[in-house]
Amino acid sequence: MSSLTKFHGLENLKNATGQELEIALQELMGGIKALDQEALAGMQSRVDAKIKPLGSLGVLEDIAQQLAGIFGTTHPKINKKAVLLMAGDHGVVVEGVSAAPQEITKQMFYSYLNGGAGINVLARNAGADVISTDIGIATPLDAPELMAYRVKNGTDNMAKGPAMTRQEAMLAILTGARIAANAIDSGVNLLATGEVGIGNTTPSAALISVFTGHSVEDVTGRGTGLKDDALINKQTVIKCAIEINQCNPDAPIDTLAKIGGLEIAALVGAILEASYQHVPIILDGIISSAAAITAAKLAPLSTSYMIASHSSEELGQHLALHQLGLKPRLDFHMRLGEGTGAALMFPMVEAALKIADEMATFEQAAVTTGDF
């Protein structure tokens, strides 16, 4: 679908009514299809013919198959790669849930634009673009055009009531979908999720607790580096937010609105749009995994389009990935976010396709075949 004119039936996202957003979201969620099993099996046959014992390239073989199933061809090609970095602030920071001050969200946003942040370095290393979007920073930016996609000036404090209205959450989801669609229209066919937002490990843990059923203690980590007392306070705040908002795991949009975040919602939309357009999307740490688990609640087939990357130091990420049926592939003890872990995975995904394209077969190399 070329999405430059109409977007899931919407003429103009920002002026859409609540009902129009509901319909557009239904169209997006309902349009996500299962992988092409024939292409997937065809890729396995290609890989099985290579000069190696069957299955000996492990996860690389799984990824090659998954990409064939996603692209619907036995010969998938990666053209362009990009990290979708969504930025948003969180009203809940007034409860002391982060070791870092809120203004860092905005300061880091400028760093992404200037190219000096961790994600810029690791994306450059992988030959990928970083597409940074202000979806909900709390304070004004220098240039109005930088705020073109902003839905709201940060969320409200979820410990006192809903973080967002349902309409704001839907607008943030569809805005994230729009940003993914724009990237895909420009030729990107391998995406990764990234974010910045001081305080955002708090809504992420809250969503993971509600959607997995794991206790708040099990899914809540230290984020930017909370000390013991502050970690206990963070857990109390999350429990309070879940209780006061009466979250229901079977009402994922409402749950996201009540205890989520604007950048998390935008990543939900990016994951859904990638899936809708048959584009693989690599997941980063706990915040991206909270978005992924929400996307899976909205459209279970979207999990087939996700590729896990690293294992975050935040335990909640492992539990979210487990529920999605995914395993972290890199164990680098990272806890930065921004998409840094996901960016490390780009070359692995490309390597999987190179195996299929460049390795010799038993026949080509005149290597003796056997029962191995």
Ligand SMILES: Cc1cc2ncn([C@H]3O[C@H](COP(=O)(O)O)[C@@H](O)[C@H]3O)c2cc1C
């Ligand atoms: C300088 C700096 C750069 C960052 N880049 C990503 N994060 C990460 O830390 C934040 C989440 O942790 P918490 O929930 O504890 O606030 C998010 O902004 C996340 O992207 C950063 C944090 C800091 C301090």
Ligand SMILES: O=C(O)c1cccnc1
């Ligand atoms: O898992 C992550 O991505 C993460 C962990 C801590 C802080 N920020 C991000």
